[in-house]
Amino acid sequence: MLRADELTVVHHDDTESRFVDVRYTLTREGLWLITAAGGERHFPPHEVLTTHARRRAA
Numbered sequence: 001m002l003r004a005d006e007l008t009v010v011h012h013d014d015t016e017s018r019f020v021d022v023r024y025t026l027t028r029e030g031l032w033l034i035t036a037a038g039g040e041r042h043f044p045p046h047e048v049l050t051t052h053a054r055r056r057a058a
Contacts, residue, residue, distance in 0.1 A: 001025050001034070004053035012049050026051060 001023040009017040009031060021036040031043040031051065 001032075002053065003055070005056045006054040007033070008052040009043060010049045010051070011043075011047050014049075017043075024051075024053070 002025065003023050004019075005021060007019045007022050007024060009019075011017070019033060019035065023034045025032045026048070028045060030045045031041075031048050033041040033043075035041075
């Protein structure tokens with residue numbers, strides 16, 4: 001899984017979901033997220049238009 005300090009998910013209806021400190025995987029089955037608190041989210045592939053991930057410099 002990839003890690004992002006900030007992840008923005010742009011949906012097909014032009015709405016956005018923003019997450020902080022997540023691990024994620026984007027596959028043909030959709031977007032899978034695990035938050036720092038251990039919560040899991042899944043977005044089906046027909047809902048995700050694009051993602052923008054940011055990592056802070058070490």
